[in-house]
Amino acid sequence: MSRSHSNDALLLHRRQLLGAAVGAAVGSASAAIAGVSLAAEDSAAVRRLGPGPSPLGERSPFAEQARVPAMGIVSFTPHENLEGTITPSDLHFERHHGGIPALDPQSHELLLHGMVERPLKFSLTDIKRFPSVTRSCFIECSGNYFPFAGEESPPHLICGLTSQSEWTGVALSTLLREAGVKPGASWIIAEGGDAPLLNRSIPLAKALDDVLLVYAQNGEAIRPAQGYPMRLLVPGWEGNTNVKWLRRLEITDAPVMSRQETSKYTEPMRDGTIRQFSFEVDARSIITAPSYPATIAKGWQEIRGIAWSGRGKIQGVEVSTDGGKTWQPARMQGPVLSKSHTRFTLPWFWDGEATELQSRAIDETGYVQPTLRDIMKERGPGSGPYHFNPITGWLVRRDGELRFSPTG
Amino acid sequence: MMKSALRQRDVGRLRQIARLLPALALITVALQPHAEDPTRFNLGTPASTEDIAAQDIDVSPDGHGLPGGGATVAQGKIIYDQACASCHGSEGQGASAAALAGGNRVPPDELAADRTIVHDVGNYWPYATTLFDYIRRAMPFDSAGSLSDDEVYASTAYVLYLNGLLDADSSLDATSLSAIAMPAARYYREDRRVSGGDL
Numbered sequence: 001m002s003r004s005h006s007n008d009a010l011l012l013h014r015r016q017l018l019g020a021a022v023g024a025a026v027g028s029a030s031a032a033i034a035g036v037s038l039a040a041e042d043s044a045a046v047r048r049l050g051p052g053p054s055p056l057g058e059r060s061p062f063a064e065q066a067r068v069p070a071m072g073i074v075s076f077t078p079h080e081n082l083e084g085t086i087t088p089s090d091l092h093f094e095r096h097h098g099g100i101p102a103l104d105p106q107s108h109e110l111l112l113h114g115m116v117e118r119p120l121k122f123s124l125t126d127i128k129r130f131p132s133v134t135r136s137c138f139i140e141c142s143g144n145y146f147p148f149a150g151e152e153s154p155p156h157l158i159c160g161l162t163s164q165s166e167w168t169g170v171a172l173s174t175l176l177r178e179a180g181v182k183p184g185a186s187w188i189i190a191e192g193g194d195a196p197l198l199n200r201s202i203p204l205a206k207a208l209d210d211v212l213l214v215y216a217q218n219g220e221a222i223r224p225a226q227g228y229p230m231r232l233l234v235p236g237w238e239g240n241t242n243v244k245w246l247r248r249l250e251i252t253d254a255p256v257m258s259r260q261e262t263s264k265y266t267e268p269m270r271d272g273t274i275r276q277f278s279f280e281v282d283a284r285s286i287i288t289a290p291s292y293p294a295t296i297a298k299g300w301q302e303i304r305g306i307a308w309s310g311r312g313k314i315q316g317v318e319v320s321t322d323g324g325k326t327w328q329p330a331r332m333q334g335p336v337l338s339k340s341h342t343r344f345t346l347p348w349f350w351d352g353e354a355t356e357l358q359s360r361a362i363d364e365t366g367y368v369q370p371t372l373r374d375i376m377k378e379r380g381p382g383s384g385p386y387h388f389n390p391i392t393g394w395l396v397r398r399d400g401e402l403r404f405s406p407t408g
Numbered sequence: 409m410m411k412s413a414l415r416q417r418d419v420g421r422l423r424q425i426a427r428l429l430p431a432l433a434l435i436t437v438a439l440q441p442h443a444e445d446p447t448r449f450n451l452g453t454p455a456s457t458e459d460i461a462a463q464d465i466d467v468s469p470d471g472h473g474l475p476g477g478g479a480t481v482a483q484g485k486i487i488y489d490q491a492c493a494s495c496h497g498s499e500g501q502g503a504s505a506a507a508l509a510g511g512n513r514v515p516p517d518e519l520a521a522d523r524t525i526v527h528d529v530g531n532y533w534p535y536a537t538t539l540f541d542y543i544r545r546a547m548p549f550d551s552a553g554s555l556s557d558d559e560v561y562a563s564t565a566y567v568l569y570l571n572g573l574l575d576a577d578s579s580l581d582a583t584s585l586s587a588i589a590m591p592a593a594r595y596y597r598e599d600r601r602v603s604g605g606d607l
Contacts, residue, residue, distance in 0.1 A: 098546065112452075113460050120452035121459060129451050131442070178448055189466065195553075196546030199466070248463050257469050257535050259542035263527070266596070268516035274532070274592065278599035370607055378607035380520025 067091055068156050074141070076160025079288045079306065085136070085333075085341040087163035089218050094225050095141045095161060097260075098195035101245050105229040108193065110213070114251035117180030124215060124229045130170040130178075133212055135235075136340045138164040138308050140281050142238035142265060145388035151395070151403040155291050158392055158404065159284065162308065164341040165226075167233050169214030172207045176251070185251045189258075190232050193247035200241045201255030202234060206279075210235045213246065236310030236339035237279040238387075240265050267387065270380035281310030283369050284389035285317050285344070285361035295400045296350060303330070303346040309363035310339060316362050317344040323356035323393070324407065330359070350396065356405055358393035372406050467541035471586025474540065475557040478581030481574055484566025487559050491548050492567075500570040502526070505549065509570035516595050530571035534596050536588040540564045561585075 059065060065088070067075035075094040077087055087093075105124040113119035140162035147153035172188075181204070188207045191199040202211070212233040215222060222228045227244030234241045240260055255261065255277075267275040285307035290296045303321075307314045313336050318327040330344035344359070360369040372390035376383065393405040467473040479487075489498070496502060500509035511526035512518075519525055519532070529539060544560045546552050555563070565580040573588060574580065 098549070098552065111455055111459060111463055113455055113464070119455035119460060121455045122452040126451045130449060131445060174445075178452065191463075196549075197465070197552070199545070250464065250466065254468065256466050256541075257538055259538055259546070262534050262538055262596075263529075263532060263542075268519035268527070268532075268595075270517050270520045272515055272517040272595065273597040274516045274534075274595045275599050276596050278601070280599075280601075365602075375607055380517065382523035382525070383520045384523065 065091055067093070068160065069094075070146070073097075074161060076156035077163045079155040079160060079286070080291050080294070082288070083304070083343075085164055085306065085343050086218065087165060087341075089165065089220075089223050089226070092139075092163040092165065092217075092223065092226055093141065093161045095143075095239060096194065096225075096244075097198050100224050101194045102224070103193055103229055103245055108229055108247070110230065110246055111248045112175060112179050112251075113248075114189075115182040115185040115253065116176075116251050117182065118178075120179050122175070127170055127213065127215060127230060130174050132168055133171050134166060134168040134216075135212070136164060136166045136337050137233060137235045138162050138281075138339065138341050139233070139239050139242050140308070140310075142240065142278075142281070142387050143385040145385060145390070147392075147404055147406060149404075151405070152292060153404040154293060155286055155288050159286050161239070162341070164308075165217045166219065167212060167214040168216035168219075169212040169230070169233065172211040172213055172232075172249075175213060175249075176208065179251075181251055184253050187252045187255050189248075189250040189252060189256045190241070190243040190246060191248040191250075192227075192231075192243045193245040197247075198240075198243060198260060199256060199258045200243055200260055201252075201258065202232075202237075202241055202279075204251070206234065206237070234279075236281055236312075238265060238281060238310075241279060265386060267379060267383060269383070270378065278387055279310075281308070282387060282389045283307070283309035283311065283314065283361045283363040283367045285314075285359040285369060286392060287319070287357055287359050287394060290357070290396075290402055291394050292402045292404050294402055296396070296402070297400060298350055298352045301348050301350055303348050303357060303359075305330075305344050305359050306341045307344055307359070307361035308339070308341045309361065309365075309367065311367060312364040313338045314342040314361055315364050315366075317342075318360050318362070319344075319346045320358045320393075321348055321355060324358050324391075327360070352398065354398050355396050356393045356407070357396060358391055358407055360391045465541070465544060467537045467544075469535040469537050469586075471537055471582055474537065474582035474585060476582065477558045477561060478579055478584075479558050479562035479565055480579040481565045481569045481576055483558075484562040484564070484569065484580075487555070487562040488566040491555065491559075492563055495549060500528075500567060508567050513572075513591060516592075528571060529567055530573060530591060532592050534590055534593040536564075536568060536573070536585055536590055539567060540585060543567075 065081055069075040077091050077093045110122045144159050144161040146157050149157055186204050187201050188204055189201050191197055213230055214233045215230045217226055230246050231244040232242050232246055269275050285305055287303055287305040289304045303319055307317045317330040319330045320327045330346040333343040336342050362368050369391050375390055391407055393407040395403040395405045495505040496508050501507050507526045507528055509528050511528035511531045513531050543563055561580050568574040
């Protein structure tokens with residue numbers, strides 16, 4: 001209140017200098033002092049002061065955002081409402097296996113032990129003193145294909161369990177050097193401090209290559225739902241290996257064969273085997289706009305989407321506007337980063353006829369995003385839900401409404 | 409575009425194979441600090457044997473990490489009925505939580521052909537030790553850590569019994585648990601895909 005008073009006083013001062021004739025609505029208090037009548041006080045032409053600065057920003061009431069929780073175990077990132085490549089931290093997808101623990105960095109420690117010269121405990125303060133590394137990277141749950149609303153499935157049901165952040169932390173190789181890895185070590189077992197103490201085994205070669213222990217997400221402390229105070233970032237590997245709320249790292253010469261890497265996150269295959277340690281996220285893309293439930297009008301549209309690969313950079317995305325008959329290269333928005341969501345766009349003139357939009361990603365290893373039919377043929381018709389990355393499409397109806405199409 | 413994509417695929421495959429070769433060298437390279445970094449920063453505090461014992465509850469497939477004690481299948485039924493059945497069903501057939509038993513003892517290709525067949529401990533789990541480890545770390549879901557080691561042995565025994573992997577009159581301890589050969593173990597293969605084309 002005091003702020004607006006002093007503003008009024010300033011305005012009044014200027015107005016008095018300019019003369020009473022200018023005295024349109026400045027508010028009743030100043031009007032009384034100036035002694036003029038303000039006929040236009042409530043006129044729509046008056047530009048009132050908006051609220052001033054505040055401790056925390058908010059979204060426009062006209063552009064509210066929300067994750068979409070489902071099945072009691074996940075919440076989806078609403079890709080249909082996002083642009084660019086970074087997922088706002090509060091919209092990062094969730095998949096927890098026992099809820100979000102409340103960990104106090106005053107008491108939380110990371111234990112590093114096993115085949116090391118010096119078993120060590122680190123506080124968050126210790127971890128932050130090591131040289132820091134920052135990179136953008138997606139994290140994707142390997143079960144990321146749930147079009148259970150059929151043709152009325154928006155992008156978040158198709159791939160809402162991938163999100164991208166800029167992560168900051170310390171290279172795991174730096175921590176391992178601190179502890180001194182013993183000869184013969186080949187695996188690292190990561191364990192979270194959540195209720196079920198979720199644990200996964202990761203080959204040491206990957207841990208030394210590009211795994212980070214991160215404590216910041218998009219410039220600030222990691223959110224509790226993403227692993228506060230610290231988690232693993234295992235670039236390009238299935239979400240479950242990116243253990244949140246990290247409390248323990250054990251260096252070993254064999255995987256522990258936890259439930260999360262045997263009973264779950266494995267794939268029964270048509271050839272009679274069970275595929276285990278299928279860590280890498282296969283290249284994938286999706287058109288996020290236009291998409292269900294949007295409606296489009298005749299004329300120019302910009303087709304927009306995201307593509308990503310756990311094996312490196314996206315080399316290109318091809319878009320079809322005729323249901324897969326012909327394909328054309330989309331424009332890639334740079335910088336194209338390794339193991340990161342990459343935005344693609346393509347201008348498209350819609351003539352008002354029914355058609356189908358599709359996209360397919362190609363990564364730097366030459367992997368081409370497969371069709372659903374190809375995946376089923378290789379793995380079996382009952383396979384899933386892990387590592388499903390099929391080409392998907394949007395049926396454009398003549399009335400401009402869009403519908404999900406699994407294609408293939 | 410299609411054609412060029414396929415050519416790229418071959419290039420990518422070769423590049424991936426080439427990438428695997430220096431994998432061993434990688435370990436040494438990654439352990440070299442940046443020129444300006446010290447070898448060690450002397451951060452963190454030494455972890456004692458007690459610190460480690462307080463946290464490390466891992467059980468390996470060879471039984472390493474299994475505690476002493478044990479229980480019978482009959483004792484297991486009592487624990488199971490009290491602490492597990494409400495979510496997993498009285499016979500492990502599943503309720504609010506997944507089934508633990510009752511799936512057909514079929515090979516993976518049949519599971520891959522029909523998603524409605526339950527993946528359970530009998531047809532899908534490669535190690536019985538994992539069952540003990542998981543129940544001890546994560547179950548009961550709403551009060552993980554509330555069971556004593558003997559109660560974990562008991563409920564493990566009962567779940568194995570429900571899957572036809574233990575007789576009704578048998579018992580379970582560290583030695584007998586590590587000796588159980590699980591039917592699905594022989595199907596497990598590491599993912600060996602390196603690049604495009606392999607689905």
